Amino acid sequence: MKQNYYSTIGKLGSVLVLLIVFSACTIIVDDEPAPVPISSDLQVHVHGAISGVPREGIKVSLHWTEEEAINNINPVAGYAWTDYDGNVIFLNLPEGEYFWIRAKALLAKTIRSSDYLAPGYNFESVPIL
Numbered sequence: 001m002k003q004n005y006y007s008t009i010g011k012l013g014s015v016l017v018l019l020i021v022f023s024a025c026t027i028i029v030d031d032e033p034a035p036v037p038i039s040s041d042l043q044v045h046v047h048g049a050i051s052g053v054p055r056e057g058i059k060v061s062l063h064w065t066e067e068e069a070i071n072n073i074n075p076v077a078g079y080a081w082t083d084y085d086g087n088v089i090f091l092n093l094p095e096g097e098y099f100w101i102r103a104k105a106l107l108a109k110t111i112r113s114s115d116y117l118a119p120g121y122n123f124e125s126v127p128i129l
Contacts, residue, residue, distance in 0.1 A: 039092040040117035042124065046086045046103050046110075049127035054086025055105065058128060062090060062099040062114075069100035069111045095119045103128050 046058045060082060061075035068074045076099060080088040093099070095117055101124060103110045108129040115124070 040095045040119055040122055042090045042093055042099075042114065042117060042122045044082075044088050044090070044101055044103070045123065045125045046082050046088075046128055047125065049110075049129050054082075054084070055128060056082055056084050056086060058082045058086070059104045060088045060126075061102045061104075062093070063102060064099065066100050066111065066113070069102040072102060072104075093117055101126055105129070 044060050046055045061079050062077050063069040077090045082088050098116045099114050103126045105128055110126055110128045
């Protein structure tokens with residue numbers, strides 16, 4: 001009988017300890033889904049400054065600062081070359097930011113800032129000599 005009594009007390013003590021430990025824990029249930037980062041796409045259209053004709057094969061890059069664009073360092077999304085219609089598209093850029101656009105032809109370059117990017121599709125026109 002004594003062994004059974006101590007065995008029961010031991011089990012109750014273990015349960016009591018577990019109840020105290022679990023009552024000190026806080027469980028947080030988050031029903032809210034994690035926010036999805038919003039991205040933006042930027043189409044850059046490069047055309048002749050005087051003629052307005054689309055320019056094919058122009059090297060285009062995006063930079064965080066004007067200094068980086070001037071020195072052609074740290075492109076945000078690498079380099080891209082315009083297609084036959086003078087367009088290049090940069091995908092998945094952070095919404096609400098603006099960039100310095102560098103368009104470089106063989107003998108000329110244009111550096112200008114973009115507008116702040118809205119969610120989704122954005123367009124910038126860049127003239128070059």
